[in-house]
Amino acid sequence: MHPQRQRKASPVFFLNxxxxxxREIEPAVLSVAQEIGPSAVRYAEKLLGDxxxxxxxxxxxxxxxxxxxxxxxxxxxxxxxxxxxxxFLAYIRRVRKQKRAEPVLNDPKTLDLARPAQYTxxxxxxxxxxxxxxxxxCDTVTQNIVLRRLEGFSWKEIxxxxxxxxxxxxxxxxxxxxxxxxxFQRRGRVP
Amino acid sequence: xxxxxxxxxxRAGQGAFPEKTLVKFMKEHLSKDYPSPPREGCPPKLTLERxxxxxxxxxxxxxxxVFHCSPCYKVCRRLLARLKAKTRGSR
Numbered sequence: 001m002h003p004q005r006q007r008k009a010s011p012v013f014f015l016n017x018x019x020x021x022x023r024e025i026e027p028a029v030l031s032v033a034q035e036i037g038p039s040a041v042r043y044a045e046k047l048l049g050d051x052x053x054x055x056x057x058x059x060x061x062x063x064x065x066x067x068x069x070x071x072x073x074x075x076x077x078x079x080x081x082x083x084x085x086x087x088f089l090a091y092i093r094r095v096r097k098q099k100r101a102e103p104v105l106n107d108p109k110t111l112d113l114a115r116p117a118q119y120t121x122x123x124x125x126x127x128x129x130x131x132x133x134x135x136x137x138c139d140t141v142t143q144n145i146v147l148r149r150l151e152g153f154s155w156k157e158i159x160x161x162x163x164x165x166x167x168x169x170x171x172x173x174x175x176x177x178x179x180x181x182x183x184f185q186r187r188g189r190v191p
Numbered sequence: 192x193x194x195x196x197x198x199x200x201x202r203a204g205q206g207a208f209p210e211k212t213l214v215k216f217m218k219e220h221l222s223k224d225y226p227s228p229p230r231e232g233c234p235p236k237l238t239l240e241r242x243x244x245x246x247x248x249x250x251x252x253x254x255x256x257v258f259h260c261s262p263c264y265k266v267c268r269r270l271l272a273r274l275k276a277k278t279r280g281s282r
Contacts, residue, residue, distance in 0.1 A: 035232075036255070038227075038231050038232060039256070039259040042225070042226065043224060043259070082251075084251075084252070084255050088259070127216065131217060131220040132224070135217065135220070135221075138258075140255070143254040143257075143258055144242075144246040146217070147257065147258075148271060149214075150217060150218055150221075151268060151271045151272060151275060153271070157278060161245075161246060162247070163247050177210050180213050180216075181208045181213060184208050
């Protein structure tokens, strides 16, 4: 009889409470960042190819969100409703900014040879980030609707499962698709 | 008449980005772009089953997780496909 395979313990994910620019990350934001950090950083790591940079940018995004959060509280404005989605969106935008700056920082001599391959790769990365950005703006109800609609559920079935009228579900899904389309059109790229 | 014109204008506005293509991108993105080999912090299958059947009774963090973890999304897809077949079969 074979002994049962032991599961490897995954490394614990810990964030600094201060980003590289010395800005503090509020405890409320830090706890959300700890929660979504592993998947978000793994995603960015795949795009950027550098785990250290991915985590640095995540800390930066968390610090920026902290500033926004405390600023809103100080001005008596309503708080961020969905901190997870907000932080993830801020992070995706930061990663995209970094990814766009990369070709400029590359060696110009090697750029000519690498250009066609790099362009295709950039297009795929850009598309990936655009979809991530559009989906990050969805609230929980819309996420549930999108999940079912992608699997071919009818609006009637979605109405019964999600407790929202078929018409409202359709509008929420259309808004998500429209958002995605408008980002693609703004970027002026054919996917 | 106005409705027909409106629909045509709407379709023209979609241009190179028809809904079908965008739906394909979303599916590809969710099922490929968030690898999680150690299945770190993933909810148990029972929670995913509940998300498929009674989404309103599940914590919002689970839906967020499924949107950012490709293995969990794939499990959820299978559960939803089974649920869809069951609902349509019972009609």
